[in-house]
Amino acid sequence: MLSTLGSRRRVCHHRAMTAVADGPQRTDGRGARRSAAASSVLRAVLDEGPIARSTIARRTGLSAAAVTGHTAELLRRGLLRELPETGKRGVGRPHVPVDLDTGRHVAGALHVAVHHATVALLDLRGNVLVQHEEPHDGLAAEDLLARAAEILDDLLLGHAPDREPLGLGVATGGWVDRASGTVVDHPLLGWRDVPVRDLLTASTGLTVAVDGHARSLVHAERLFGHPRARDSVVQLFTGNVVDSAFATGATVHHGPRSAAGAVAHLPVDDSAEPCRCGRTGCLEATVSEATLARKAGLPFPELLALAAHGDSEAVRMFHDRARLIGQAAALLLDVLNPAVLVVVDRSIAVVPSCLPAIRDEVGARSRRLDSAETVVGTSFPGTELATAGGAVLLDLLYEDPSYFTNSQN
Numbered sequence: 001m002l003s004t005l006g007s008r009r010r011v012c013h014h015r016a017m018t019a020v021a022d023g024p025q026r027t028d029g030r031g032a033r034r035s036a037a038a039s040s041v042l043r044a045v046l047d048e049g050p051i052a053r054s055t056i057a058r059r060t061g062l063s064a065a066a067v068t069g070h071t072a073e074l075l076r077r078g079l080l081r082e083l084p085e086t087g088k089r090g091v092g093r094p095h096v097p098v099d100l101d102t103g104r105h106v107a108g109a110l111h112v113a114v115h116h117a118t119v120a121l122l123d124l125r126g127n128v129l130v131q132h133e134e135p136h137d138g139l140a141a142e143d144l145l146a147r148a149a150e151i152l153d154d155l156l157l158g159h160a161p162d163r164e165p166l167g168l169g170v171a172t173g174g175w176v177d178r179a180s181g182t183v184v185d186h187p188l189l190g191w192r193d194v195p196v197r198d199l200l201t202a203s204t205g206l207t208v209a210v211d212g213h214a215r216s217l218v219h220a221e222r223l224f225g226h227p228r229a230r231d232s233v234v235q236l237f238t239g240n241v242v243d244s245a246f247a248t249g250a251t252v253h254h255g256p257r258s259a260a261g262a263v264a265h266l267p268v269d270d271s272a273e274p275c276r277c278g279r280t281g282c283l284e285a286t287v288s289e290a291t292l293a294r295k296a297g298l299p300f301p302e303l304l305a306l307a308a309h310g311d312s313e314a315v316r317m318f319h320d321r322a323r324l325i326g327q328a329a330a331l332l333l334d335v336l337n338p339a340v341l342v343v344v345d346r347s348i349a350v351v352p353s354c355l356p357a358i359r360d361e362v363g364a365r366s367r368r369l370d371s372a373e374t375v376v377g378t379s380f381p382g383t384e385l386a387t388a389g390g391a392v393l394l395d396l397l398y399e400d401p402s403y404f405t406n407s408q409n
């Protein structure tokens with residue numbers, strides 16, 4: 001258990017980084033080009049670090065002088081570090097390799113699931129350094145967010161006392177408006193128009209960014225996960241909340257007020273499960289963890305543990321559910337034709353027959369002939385919720401490294 005000693009906010013005493021006022025939306029052409037160039041340098045180091053400046057120039061198409069300038073700025077801000085020169089002698093600084101400095105900063109992360117919140121710290125490579133699960137049944141939104149801020153504080157003090165928090169990324173299911181940092185509607189949590197970003201900014205003093213968890217996991221796959229996700233990707237999230245996200249190239253589709261990705265009420269075959277919308281046979285009502293738990297008469301984690309140990313009845317339930325998930329995956333695959341479709345589902349990592357069952361169903365329904373290669377599990381099994389939260393923030397960093405500026409400057 002984490003200490004709850006002292007409820008006074010301490011985050012403000014960390015040397016927190018803050019977002020610059022105009023952030024990534026800067027409009028003047030020169031600033032945008034500078035940001036894009038700094039972004040491509042930082043991403044080249046993420047992908048291939050340790051990497052020599054000369055190699056960065058080759059990979060990014062930037063001039064050697066531009067790479068030197070951006071690298072110097074990223075070094076100064078503690079986002080990169082220089083490694084000792086190896087091998088080649090007498091070729092000068094351009095061959096001194098640089099890498100991400102994963103020891104200087106941390107990204108705070110919060111994911112709000114239906115029954116518990118996950119608070120975590122991630123490094124610049126998206127590795128989860130520590131995560132804490134906090135049950136929150138019965139807590140109002142404001143109280144839960146205040147509690148999450150306290151836990152974040154404890155994690156920073158206990159696990160990263162010497163590191164600078166970049167800020168706090170927040171992800172949840174339902175309808176999340178990234179631009180306003182608001183959870184517009186999350187029926188399973190009972191949240192409507194909750195100003196999450198403003199509440200957490202006030203309680204932590206950190207830069208806070210909020211997005212839907214499926215979209216955020218798209219960012220995570222594109223940055224740290226599946227290589228094909230950079231072409232185009234559909235993310236299908238099947239927990240208690242069931243939703244999705246789609247990206248093509250570098251663009252994650254949001255649509256007006258970020259309402260894209262709602263697949264909860266997609267009809268599935270052979271289901272008479274009543275849904276809160278008044279109809280029967282909706283995807284979320286049919287495959288949600290709560291429905292499976294109710295059918296089994298067991299809490300979901302216990303049912304999952306039984307299946308993991310090979311209990312045939314439990315495995316059969318997950319297998320049947322996987323085929324239903326496969327129905328939705330096949331439809332999304334045909335509508336959006338992505339290079340890869342990522343299913344985020346807790347059963348995939350622990351019940352070996354689940355992913356093959358999803359793929360079989362996709363294969364039987366989709367026009368695509370390559371379902372086995374196209375449908376994959378998440379790259380972050382076991383840390384997907386923490387990763388979803390952290391990626392909201394890390395995506396901003398890699399999109400525009402100048403979004404965050406050191407407060408001591």
Ligand SMILES: [Zn+2]
Nearest residue numbers: 265275277282
């Ligand atoms: Zn419905």
